[in-house]
Every structure is written in structure tokens, then in C-alpha cells.
Amino acid sequence: MHPTPPTRSHETAWRWIKRPSRRKREEVRWGVFVMHFPPPLPACAAMQEGGRDRRGVARSAIWSRPHRLTAAALGVLAMLSSVAAFAVAPGDGIENSKHDFSDYGGGVSICMFCHTPHRAISTKLLWNHTLSQSNFSWDVPATTAGTSFPSFSGDSYTGPTSRCLSCHDGTVAVGDIGWYQGGKPATVYNLRLTGAYNIAPEGNLAGNHPTAMPIPFGNQPNTYNGVSTGPHAYLDEWQADPQQLGIRLFNDDGAGEITAGAVPGKSGIECSSCHDPHNKKSVERRFLRGSMKGNDQSYLCLKCHRK
Numbered sequence: 001m002h003p004t005p006p007t008r009s010h011e012t013a014w015r016w017i018k019r020p021s022r023r024k025r026e027e028v029r030w031g032v033f034v035m036h037f038p039p040p041l042p043a044c045a046a047m048q049e050g051g052r053d054r055r056g057v058a059r060s061a062i063w064s065r066p067h068r069l070t071a072a073a074l075g076v077l078a079m080l081s082s083v084a085a086f087a088v089a090p091g092d093g094i095e096n097s098k099h100d101f102s103d104y105g106g107g108v109s110i111c112m113f114c115h116t117p118h119r120a121i122s123t124k125l126l127w128n129h130t131l132s133q134s135n136f137s138w139d140v141p142a143t144t145a146g147t148s149f150p151s152f153s154g155d156s157y158t159g160p161t162s163r164c165l166s167c168h169d170g171t172v173a174v175g176d177i178g179w180y181q182g183g184k185p186a187t188v189y190n191l192r193l194t195g196a197y198n199i200a201p202e203g204n205l206a207g208n209h210p211t212a213m214p215i216p217f218g219n220q221p222n223t224y225n226g227v228s229t230g231p232h233a234y235l236d237e238w239q240a241d242p243q244q245l246g247i248r249l250f251n252d253d254g255a256g257e258i259t260a261g262a263v264p265g266k267s268g269i270e271c272s273s274c275h276d277p278h279n280k281k282s283v284e285r286r287f288l289r290g291s292m293k294g295n296d297q298s299y300l301c302l303k304c305h306r307k
């Protein structure tokens with residue numbers, strides 16, 4: 001823990017009105033809560049064991065961490081916990097997962113919030129969600145190993161990280177997509193992510209685990225997204241090939257083309273190295289490719305690090 005962590009208050013207000021359609025859990029629900037977390041929430045909050053319900057509200061964490069919650073929030077939490085029981089299991093695919101927005105209005109189908117077969121924003125991934133125009137960067141120049149943190153722009157970086165951040169930096173509505181049924185649909189699901197799920201408010205990646213960065217694949221320095229592994233990396237303290245442990249790695253051809261699969265000297269990690277947005281490779285929660293428990297290679301952090 002840093003000596004004087006800056007306090008950021010997460011204030012989220014929402015009102016969900018869902019049409020009584022295909023899911024049993026459809027209901028009208030609303031709530032307001034105010035929470036104060038001691039440090040800013042890092043994306044890589046392995047340190048934080050509290051579960052969250054479907055709307056990103058800290059649940060068990062309430063009892064273990066010094067949060068202040070309004071009394072109203074507790075009522076809402078109880079309500080939402082019962083809703084969470086209908087959530088899809090880890091690994092069972094995208095339907096009914098937190099990335100299934102298909103019943104949020106506008107009739108847009110499940111895949112089309114992110115992909116479209118025609119008129120995509122980018123051919124790569126057939127991407128359909130309006131990209132963020134934020135410039136992403138961290139608050140420090142380099143990691144302990146001396147690897148520079150990159151800065152990149154949400155609408156020009158071609159790695160999948162910029163696709164995730166098109167929703168997860170809170171600047172673009174979840175339903176702001178390019179093309180559906182022959183045109184840009186009237187705005188559907190006009191929610192911008194706030195609170196815990198907004199991990200990079202307006203481009204600020206401070207406090208987040210490195211991403212869009214090189215990994216010492218093959219226990220060697222690698223260059224990725226314009227950055228090379230720093231001179232002080234303990235090259236022996238890395239899994240030689242995390243892909244064998246279920247991690248997805250990427251390579252950068254040096255000309256801005258990023259594709260999946262490690263290539264010696266040119267490999268890096270993206271958000272989707274740790275998460276599977278389709279909930280297929282996820283094992284426990286939060287779309288993660290590894291467990292958040294244990295001290296062997298099933299534990300996510302040890303799939304790349306050897307500590």
C-alpha cells in the first residue's frame with residue numbers, strides 16, 4: 001500500500017428499467033449508493049477479494065473494508081444479490097454474462113454491441129463500438145524494471161486494449177455503436193461506465209497493471225507497442241510461455257499490426273491476456289483466465305510471473 005493513497009470517491013447513481021422480456025430476472029430496479037474506497041481501484045485488483053454484484057457494487061468487501069454506504073444502498077444490495085443468482089457461470093459464454101447487453105433496448109443483438117459483419121469501424125475484429133478518443137497514459141514513466149509505460153490514443157491503437165477501453169474509460173456510451181440493420185441505430189443503452197467498472201477515467205490509467213506493454217516472453221527482452229523490456233527486469237522470474245497456462249499473448253509487427261500469438265522478441269500483453277470478454281476461457285469471475293486463489297499456476301498472477 002502506498003503511504004498516502006489519494007482518496008477517490010466513487011459515486012454512482014443509476015436507474016435501470018428493463019423491459020419484461022426473455023429473462024426471468026427482468027424487473028424494474030433502481031438505487032443510489034455512495035462509496036468511499038481508500039485507494040483508487042486498480043484494474044488489477046487481485047488484492048481486493050470482495051465480490052461484486054452484477055452492477056459493480058462491492059458486496060463482501062463491505063464487511064471487510066472501511067466503506068461507507070448509505071442505508072438505502074444496503075437495501076439495494078440485498079435486492080441485487082438475488083438477481084446475481086441468475087448470472088451465467090464462468091466459462092459458459094457471453095449470453096447472460098455482464099457483456100450481454102442484448103435486452104437493454106433498441107433490439108440490438110448480442111454480438112453487435114462490439115462486432116458487425118458490415119461497415120465495421122475497423123476491419124480488424126470487425127469492430128462496431130465507437131472508439132474512445134482519450135489519450136491513455138499512466139502517472140509514472142516506467143515500471144520498476146525500467147520498462148516505459150506507453151501512451152496511446154483510443155482511436156488509433158490497434159490492440160484489443162483500445163477496444164475494451166472504448167467502454168471502460170467512461171467516455172463513450174455502451175450502446176454507441178456504428179452499424180446495425182443498415183444504419184447507425186438511435187442511441188441504445190445510453191450508459192457510460194462510472195465507478196468500479198470505469199478503470200481508466202478519461203484515459204487515466206494510473207494505478208492499473210501494465211497493459212499494451214511488452215512481456216519478457218521466452219525469458220528475453222521483448223519490444224511491443226513501441227516499448228522495450230527495461231534493463232532491470234529479472235528475466236528468470238517469468239514463465240517462459242504463459243500461453244501454455246491459458247494466457248493469450250499478442251505480437252506487434254512493428255508497423256502497428258497487432259495479432260494474437262507470441263513471437264519471440266515481439267510479444268506483449270493486452271487486457272484480453274487476463275480477461276476473456278466472451279466468458280469462454282474464464283475460470284472463476286470477472287472474465288478472468290485464471291483463479292484468484294492458490295499459490296500454483298492456476299492462480300492468474302503466477303501464469304506470467306514466477307514469484
Ligand code: HEC
Pocket residue numbers: 094099100110111112113114115125160163164248270272277278
Ligand atoms: C463486449 C464486447 C464484445 C461482445 C459483446 C462480443 N465480443 Fe467478440 N471480441 C471482443 C473483443 C474485445 C475481442 C478481442 C479478443 C481478444 O483480444 O482476445 C473479440 C474477438 C472476437 C473474435 C476474434 C477471434 C477471437 O476469439 O479472439 C470473434 C470471432 C468474436 N469476437 C466473435 C464474437 C461473437 C460471435 C459474439 C457474440 C456471440 C461476440 N464476439 C461478442 C468483444 C466482444
Ligand code: HEC
Pocket residue numbers: 052054055056098099113114129160163164165166167168174193197271272275276277285286287
Ligand atoms: C460495449 C462496451 C464494452 C466493451 C467493448 C467491453 N466491456 Fe467490459 N463491461 C461492459 C459493461 C457495461 C460492464 C458491466 C456490466 C454490468 O454492470 O452489468 C462490463 C463488465 C466487465 C467486467 C466485469 C465482469 C464481472 O464479472 O464483474 C470485466 C472484467 C470487463 N468488463 C472486462 C472487459 C475487457 C477486458 C474488455 C475487452 C477485452 C471489455 N470488457 C470490453 C462494457 C464493455
Ligand code: HEC
Pocket residue numbers: 041042043044045046047048049050161164165168196197198199209210211269270271272273274275285286288292300
Ligand atoms: C494482469 C492481468 C490483468 C490485466 C492485463 C487487466 N486486468 Fe482487469 N482485472 C484483473 C483482475 C485480477 C481483476 C479482478 C480483481 C478482483 O476480482 O478482485 C480485474 C478486474 C477488472 C474489472 C472489474 C472491476 C474491478 O476492479 O474488479 C474490469 C472492468 C477490468 N478488470 C477491466 C480491464 C480492462 C479494460 C483491462 C485493460 C485496460 C484490464 N482489465 C486488464 C486482471 C487484469
Ligand code: HEC
Pocket residue numbers: 044045046142143144145146147209210213214215216229230233242247269273274300301302303304305
Ligand atoms: C499476462 C501476463 C501477466 C499476468 C497474468 C500478470 N502480470 Fe503482472 N506484469 C506483466 C508484465 C508484462 C509486466 C511489466 C513487466 C515490466 O516491467 O517489463 C507486469 C508487471 C507487474 C508488476 C510490476 C509493476 C511495476 O511498476 O514494477 C507487478 C507488481 C505485477 N505485475 C503484479 C501482478 C499481479 C498481482 C498479477 C495478478 C493479478 C499479475 N501481475 C498478473 C504481466 C502479467
